[in-house]
Amino acid sequence: MKTLLYPVLLIVIIFLLQLFLPWWILAVICFAAAYLYKPGFWLSFASAFIAGFTVWFIKSWLSDSDGHVAMLTGNILGGLSPISVLLLTGFTGALTGGLSGLSGQMINELTINKKLL
Amino acid sequence: MRRILFVLVPALTLAFVLLLNGNIQISSNPLPPFGKFLNPFKGVWQSNLHKETQEMNLQMKGLTAPVKILYDDRRVAHIFAGNLEDALFAQGFVQAQNRLFQMDFVAKAAAGELSSVLGDKTLEIDREKRRRGMKYAAENAVKGWEQFPEFRKYMDAYITGVNAYIHSLGEGDYPLEYKLLDYAPESWDALKSALIFKYMSLTLAGRNDDIRYTNLYNLLGKESFDFLYPETEEIENPVIPDLSFLQGADIDIPHQSDSAYYTQSIQNAFYDSRPSGVGSNSWGVGGLKTASGKPIFCNDPHLSLGLPSIWFEIHLHTPQFNAYGVSIPGMPGIMIGFNEFIAWGETNVGQDVEDLFVIEWADDKRSAYMLDGKAQEVQYRIETHKIKGGKDLTDTVRYTHWGPVYHSSRDGKHDLAMRWLVHDVPDTPEFMVFVQGMQCKNYEEYLEVTSNFIAPAQNFGFASVDGDIALRVNGRFPAKSPNDGRFVEYGNVSANGWQKFIPRAQIPQILNPSSGYIASANQRSAPKDYPYYYTGKFEHFRNKTINGKLTAAQDVTTEDMKVMQTDAYSSKAADIVPFILSSVDKTSLTGLHAEIYEAFQKWDYQYRSYEAAPTYFELFFRRLQEKVWDEITPFQKDYDIVLPKPWRLIALMKKDPENIYFDIKNTEAKESAPDIVRLAFEDLVSAIRDLKEKNQALEWGKYRPLDIHHLIRLPALSELGLPADGCPDVINATGLSFGPSWRMIVNLEEKVSAYAVYPGGQSGNPFSPYYKNMIPTWLKGEYFPVRFVHNAEDVQPHSTQIIHLTPQK
Structure with a gap:
């Protein structure tokens, strides 16, 4: 249950807070969630990765109904196709989320799990 | 090991986030910070059109x-x-x-x-x-x-x-x-x-050839310099054709002695050069020459073409006035436009209002300089450059009696200070000219409010529903005697500077001339006998085409004006090509020689994008200049100079084909103008052969395409490689990246109507359909009828x- 609920919860929180706060709140959310819930290394990374990708990919796709932004942005970035720009956006969110989640888990272990020290 | 990993991963994650946020830069030519830029909530994805x-x-x-x-x-x-x-x-x-x-x-x-x-x-x-x-x-x-x-x-x-x-x-x-x-x-x-x-x-008023002419004067000597670089042509069509405006005027011109001019050449002086060819056309046809019996007014300023365009089209309506035209983003008012009573527009004057003075330093630190026998302290202005992704850099600029020391030489021996009219504290509300101008109802009002204009001096063209057409050279000009300000001057004598300005009433102007039209195309403003010295950058070919057409014109309509504004006839080519046809013996030509000769023979001197003759002519003329001016070009290696003007070359070919300058110095034979033309033709044929071998397209529009760059020159946001008609010498004055930035035709009938177009779009947002939508229409030489309405309901649909x-x- 936790495996399923955790990423869904991340998606909801990321989406809501990103409406008002800077983009890096994504990193803070994934870090804090992993730090507090200790979902384990694999889940801390994968859930946040999936959540970051989902929010960034879908939100950008919905924002650009006619594909014009993806097309021109691709040209600005040196000839990327529109789908590449969407994927680049998705993976930027995914990596930021995933690495932050993993970091949250690691810092938790480092500071709370004294065995490591 | 595990501990290291547990510290390393979070640290790298933090660095990754900072990188995506733009806090860390890994190259000097930074990409946008991807986190911020691609953020779907606030980044590029939100630059859409709602x-x-x-x-x-x-x-x-x-x-x-x-x-x-x-x-x-x-x-x-x-x-x-x-x-x-x-x-x-x-x-x-x-x-x-x-x-x-x-x-x-x-x-x-x-x-x-x-x-x-x-x-x-x-x-x-x-x-x-x-x-x-x-x-x-x-x-x-x-x-x-x-x-x-x-x-x-x-x-x-x-x-x-x-x-x-x-x-x-x-x-x-x-x-x-x-x-x-x-x-x-x-x-x-x-x-x-x-x-x-x-x-x-x-x-428009930040250009001069002072250093170039000083060098030429000193390198060639007075006699050759005066022969090669005269300031007026034999036949001219000045903007203001006669001096009737000077009747009864009291003229007082401060005299400057020749000893004011700097007598040394200035080697490799830093001096920025801006593209030449920036200019404008404007004309107004009086009711006697139009089909409607009412004036038609036209204006097309040639400026750098960019995206977004330099102009923003706008219609301002209040109970007091109703005006339409183009404004400059960042400035209030309408610069070129019309209202229910009048139409107005401008072309650049080009009179030199930027003079350079050699500073004689009083000490090694360059903290004081000599003026009228006394040492004067400089004022320091510390300029701090903030550099993105780098440390701040400070630069000290010294200010003198003349203005800022613009060029610093290594040894301090010819540091140049700049006296530029544009630095002066304005004593008029100059920014109001285009706010008040757009509200005027007749010439009297327009004349009064535009008198506040100082710089950059413009030929202010005017036409009204009342039937008036008028033209005034407008701006502030130092009163000069001959050669004053043409050369770099000694800066240690204050009398070498400007003593007074030409009184407004004595600046060239004309109302309802007998010719039935007014016209300006950056040529000299005043006739030769104008008592004040006139020098600067003036145009020599477009104006002849325009005046020729307007002199002949009868029953002019808007359609005629559209054709005229997009005309690409080169009077320069018309002057020179006949020399080629008469100097080169056609009967002996075969192959490529014959092909090029025939192209010249058939050419009607129109710079059309799909023809090769304009390309041949441009390449020929460049070679002709190099051959004729072989006495001067060697100086280009060490000195900033300028070649004699094309019109001077044409005049010499016509009047003095045996002149010594036509002789090529390093040949035994004594060449004359026809010989040079034949040699240049031979060189042209070789050049074309080379270009053909390289598969270079020779149609004018492909050989010299027009580029309209975005402000930060990103190709994705620009419109590049457009096949455009025209060149700087013709009415449709297109260059590599400049040209007619706004074409406007106003019919001053009872109900004023207008046609206009510019090569861009109203929106600065590259994602907008209005970002560059007008370029195809502009390129074809077509126009939009403007929606000049009197109430909001008429534009609502x-x-x-x-x-x-x-x-x-």
Whole structure:
């Protein structure tokens, strides 16, 4: 249950807070969630990765109904196709989320799990 | 091991986030910070178009009454306001809504602050602007404007409107370029508007050949110099054809002695060169020559073509006036346009108002200089360059009696200070000229309000429903005696400087000339016997075509004017090609020789994009110049010089074909003009053969395509490689990246109507369909009928967006 609920919860929180706060709140959310819930290394990374990708990919796709932004942005970035720009956006969110989640888990272990020290 | 990993991963994650946020840069040519830029909530994905289509109701501080703004089907802003202040507020608002980045960027370019957003690659461009005192000039302008509080409120209304838009923006609403370059818009102020005004002055009145002519004078000697570089042609069509405006005038010209001129050549002096060929056409045809019996007024300024365009089309309506035309983003008012009574426009004058003086330093530290036998302290202005991704850099500019020391030589022996009219604190409310001008009802009013104009001097063209046509050279000019200001001068004698200005009434002007038309195309403004010395950069070919056509014109219609404004006939080619045809023996020609000869023979001297003859001619003329001026070109290696003008070469070929300059120095034979033409033709054929071997297209539009660059020169946001008709010598004066930036034709019948087009679009947003939508129409030489209406209901059916601004209580 936790495996399923955790990423869904991340998606909801990321989406809501990103409406008002800077983009890096994504990193803070994934870090804090992993730090507090200790979902384990694999889940801390994968859930946040999936959540970051989902929010960034879908939100950008919905924002650009006619594909014009993806097309021109691709040209600005040196000839990327529109789908590449969407994927680049998705993976930027995914990596930021995933690495932050993993970091949250690691810092938790480092500071709370004294065995490591 | 595990511990290291547990520290390393979070540390790298933090670095990754900082990198994506732009806090860490790994290259000097930074990509946008990807986290911020690709953020789907506030980044590039939010640069979409809903803000150009939504109906908006906005409450605004600083308005006195409701204003309705309607964007039409070309996104021209039609503003319906209750009074002038509110109209200007709304003008500021719509300019910012469509062109905010452009306004900001041009102000930064003028101030020498591009490096703060683009990094160190623009540092030298910035340093030149600081040395030239661009910001100093803008600060002085604002100082001058403060002296006119009764007018300053109009500037303030405009600025409040710009800021009302800026302050309504959230991060997600910033124009695309801010997201690419990762910075936020700042509030607008009078200094920024002044910087934009001064940038126009830099383009139009910030050029001179003082160093080049000084070098040539000293290298060639007086006799050769005077022979090769005369200032007037035998036959000229000055902007103002006669001197009747001077009747009874009391003329007093301060005399300057020849000893004022610097007698040494200046080696490799730093001096920026801007593209030549920037200029404009304007003419007005009086009722006697039009089919309607009422004047037709035309104007097409040739400026750098960019995206967004230099112009923003606008319609301002209040109960007091109803005006339409183009404005400059960052400035209130309408520069070129018309209302229900009059039409107006400008072309550049080109008279030299920027003189250079050699400084004689009083000490090694260059802290004092000699003036009239006494040492004078310099004033230091510390210029701090903020450089994106780098450390601040400070530059000290020394200010003298003349102005800033613009060029510093290594040994200090010929440091040059600049006396530039554009630095002066204005003693008139000059920024009001285009605000008051657009409200005038007749020539008397127009003459009065435009008298406040100082720089960059323009030929102000005018026509009215009353039937008047008029032209006035307008601006401030130092009163000079011959050669004064043509050369670099000694800066240790204050009398070498400007003593007084030409009184306004003695500046060339004309009302309803007997010719039945007025015309200006950057040629000399005054006839040869004008008593004040006139020097500068003037045009020699376009004006002849225009005046020739207008002299012959009868029953002129709007359609005739469209054809004329896009005409590409070169009087320069018409002067020279017959020499080729008569000098080269056709009977002996075969192959490529014959092909090129025949192309010249068939050519009607129109620079059409699909013909090769213009390309042949340009390449031929370049070779002809190199061959004729072989006595001068070797100096180019060490000195900044300029070749004699093409018209001088043509005059010599016609009148003196045996002249010594036609002889090529390093050959035994003594060549004459026809020999040179034959040799240049041979070289042309070889050059064309080479180009053909390289598969280079030779049609004019492909050989010399037109590029319209985005402000930060990103190809994805530019329109490049356009096959355009024309060249700088013809009415359709296109260059590599400049040309007719606005074509306007106004019919001054009882119900005034107009046609216009410019190579761009109203929106500065590259994602908008109005970003460059007018380019194809412009390229084809076609026009849009403008929606010059008298009430909002008439434009409503064509509106694409409506904005209601109401005063905030």
